[in-house]
Amino acid sequence: MLLGVAPRTLPAQLSLNEALRAAFPPPARIERQTAFLTERDLVAARAQAGPDAPITQSVVTYYVARTGQRTVGVGYFDSHRVRTLNEVVLVVIVPPDRIRNIEVLRFAEPPEYRASENWLEQFEGKALNADLSLKGSIANMSGATLTSNAIVRAARRVLALHRTIRPFGPVAHAQP
């Protein structure tokens, strides 16, 4: 429209259910599950996430999507502080433990610091390892260091929790 740039479709401010439905469209069924982590689980998850991605929650709600008997993905919501205000992201993980995509659902800081879709695409296919960091394969967002850090931490935290909860595993333990 301006300077030769065409506007893309405008996403609304998605709710939790809308975001999940967009991530796992029908015929996938979405089941809400909650894991109650033991102290041992927390220690394991923290060790995997690393010291810069603190995990404080022992009650973790996640959403498992199934098509028939097949688990097609899991969605985790992560809320974290960017500068002084919070951001909420949906991290979608596909078997065995790789990020399919990250969606920003709420971002209260000034919009120029919000992660662009283009920047978020860097997380596609990423697993939890040393490369998943701003020192590794994730490029910093120019002028939005705090947002970059916050989302990288969220990705590490979610992947570490996912490995601990193991919703794709033979026994998805620690469920109520």
Next chain:
Amino acid sequence: MRIRRSRRSHITLVALLLAPIIAVHAQDTTDVDRLEAQVEAITRELEELRLGRDLVVEADTSVYGFGPAASKVYKVAQGVSLGGYGEVLYENFADSREDDTPSGATDRLDALRAIVYVGYKFSDKVLFNSELEFEHGSTEEGGSVSIEFAYLEYRLTPTFGLRGGLLLPPMGFINEVHEPPAFLGARRPETERQIIPSTWRESGIGFFGGAGPLSYRAYLVNGFDATGFSASGIRGGRQNGSEATAENFGAVGRLDYAGVPGLTVGTSAYLGNSGQGAVLPSDPAVTIGARTFIWEGHAQYKLAGFDLSGLLAVSTVDDAAEINELSGLTADASVGERLIGWYLQGGYDLLRNTRSEHQLVPYLRYEQLDTQDRVPDGFAASPANDRRLLTLGGMWKPLPNVSLKADYQIVSNEADTGVNQLNVNLGYLF
């Protein structure tokens, strides 16, 4: 019948015997159901607290049948946003200049900046953002308190919005992003101080947005005041939004492409008159236009421990001779008709392959600039304004938002009056 009676009596007897067990079992089932329901309620409450009521409650509307209108009020995320950055700079100057004469420069230790960002989000479409700047420690000692920017923003769509107020013209790297941990060097590149006069702020209106890897901003702002131009550049012509003369306006725009992870390539330009209604002293019938044009192109690559960037900036000022007459500038004190500067810099995080959050980045910057690359006929360019700076140093970041930088700058110019200096900068942002 007896049998039947007998059977009936047996059944009755068994039923009487099992009744307490069945009752207990039924009681247990009810308790488990109740506990499960309680756990479910608690986890939903927890989720709502963590993620925000607006996000979760509306989700529940589809589950529990609340109408969408009932939850609309929750969709408005509001609130105050606070942030800030600051830096303390130590500069130790060499005793002698390039030509071995005494430099006479005095070392400085300066609480250079302490900044507070204050923003308020009225709604998802309307917000206020500002930066309040305290420079040089105290107003009693020559410091200042300024509003660096303060604007209202109306975001019509995620890809397009309007902005108005005291704005930062979107040129170069530093003018918009100047938190010390965000760039290499204890001191900002001179090209981004003299050719692009960062930090440059003017009042105006404009639009901004982006689509995919492209982002853009374009503003109409009040123009420079040419009476502040000098041989050292156009920096003195900034009006900073302070009762600015608004006889002339300028247009500034920027386009960036960030389609490759880590890489940003972009350009920006400014055009506007700077005469602000001033007339030529020798001929009051002549109004000085002083059209000012600034162009820059930039590229940055930040990935896998590398931090590489380069920038080229060119400015031109029309009616430089008239501005000289207006300001009483003669000989080599002339305002430059053309100003040019560029730099290349690079750094690499030596701790990149460690799990530590620390970063240790040695860096190198080479820079050339000339604020009198061309002067009007009848005037001369001072060779002292044709400068080269080589900066070698290192940055340690114990956290991404805290930096300690130290570097040595070898400064030379065509007049051989350059003075080398050692700089140490302690910076933070939050």
